[in-house]
Amino acid sequence: MTITDTTSTDLEPVEEFRLRARTWLAENFPRSDGTRRLLRAAASDEEELADIQQQRDLQRKLFDGGFAGICVPTEYGGQGLTPEHQRALNEESVGYEMPWLIQVPTFVPCMAVLLEFGTEEQKLKYIPPMLKGEAIWMQFLSEPSGGSDVAAALTTAVRDGDEWVVNGSKVWTTGAWFSDYGLCLLRTNWDVPKHRGLSVFIIPIHQPGIELHRIEMINGSKEFCQEFMTDVRVPDSDRVGEVDQGWTVGTRWMFHEKNAMGGGSPFVTGSLHAAMVETRDPFAKLAHGTGRVDDPVAQQLVGEAHMLGLARSALSERITAGMRAGVMPENSAAIARLISAVAFQRQSTIALELAGANAAATLPGDPWAENGFNFLERQTSGIGGGTTEMARNNISEKVLHMPREITHDKNMPFRDVPKGPPAS
Secondary structure: OOOOOOOOOOOOOHHHHHHHHHHHHHHHOOEOOOOOOOOOOOOOHHHHHHHHHHHHHHHHHHHHOOOOOOOOOHHHOOOOOOHHHHHHHHHHHOOEOOOHHHHHHHHHHHHHHHHHHOOHHHHHHHHHHHHOOOOOEEEEOOOOOOOOOHHHOOOEEEEEOOEEEEEEEEEOOOOHHHOOEEEEEEEOOOOOOHHHOEEEEEEEOOOOOEEEEEOOOOOOOOOOEEEEEEEEEEEHHHEEOOOOEHHHHHHHHHHHHHHHHOOOOOOOOOOHHHHHHOOOHHHHHHHHHOOOOOOHHHHHHHHHHHHHHHHHHHHHHHHHHHHHHOOOOHHHHHHHHHHHHHHHHHHHHHHHHHHHHHHHOOOOOOOOOOHHHHHHHHHHHHOOOOOHHHHHHHHHHHHOOOOOOOOOOOOOOHHHOOOOOOOO
16 A cells, blocks of 8 residues: 655645644534534434434535545545645644544545555545545444454355355444445355455445344444345455455455554544544543542542543554554554553543543533443443454564464364354
């Protein structure tokens, strides 16, 4: 994947770009009101779709203003600038309503994978609509029987001339019901070890042969989806990467995902990481709102939350710079992904401790609004985007070069690997 050379003298200086972005955002973008944009049980489908349309409109505004796809080559609709320009825009975007909900996973990891492995025709066809907010992409990775082992995919693609016939199921696809495309990892060869028999395809979500079920969570949210694919035909022109080499694509796919979760992606504007930076001051506000600002215990909790935010931000910057300079392996993205989850979980607990019984209230405008919900949901930060257990494995094996876990199916044809009964 090509990122613009930061030494080029033909590019707009970063500080000039920063000032231009600051002025443009102030004149064109709404300020964030802190409203939760995902997994909101109280929101109707109409309200959710209105939010998504607003996100599409904001993304189009970024595109028309020349601030979409900062590090994407100009031939695909991007700006052809550098990660330093993207970082400047991210910093200036804090406090504004940014369309990160549709940028993740549309831009990262899906667009990043296309930039790295897609054909020229695929890039020209699919990337400009992403940057314009016209196409939202999701990851079709997890399966009902696979857990975190995405390489154990059972959903199959069988070649039929210039097409592939897909059968099986994907699950836990957040927002698939309002999205347009899925980047899908499929089993194309059962006679080789599991990692060598996978291929990646582009699949339109809303088409004959795909039955989409929304999964109702305990809080009433229906954002997660399961897709059942029956004889779905996919042209070979929508295959990403070589046949049976999907794990090569997949490892980079998961790198980009971890990099985004850790706040180091050069493709997301108003990223999750930038949004998290904004959550430092609310801890002090929460202590004021609950009348505990003079409580030494509360002061210690506020300080700890602030320290976690600073450490997470500094670590992400260090890792991103190290990977870019080539002095740290790319699997170091797992470190940023891990600290992001650990810090968020602890900060959610701190917020609950500060709010106390008030955490049960979720009235708009309350300084403790949604803290109870965030606490109950805190473990999801260690699951989505690759589990923290997987991140720890990556760090130990790929960064620290510790011995790999022993596996008994490494060289076994996947069809011979013992499998449990199918999920009922």
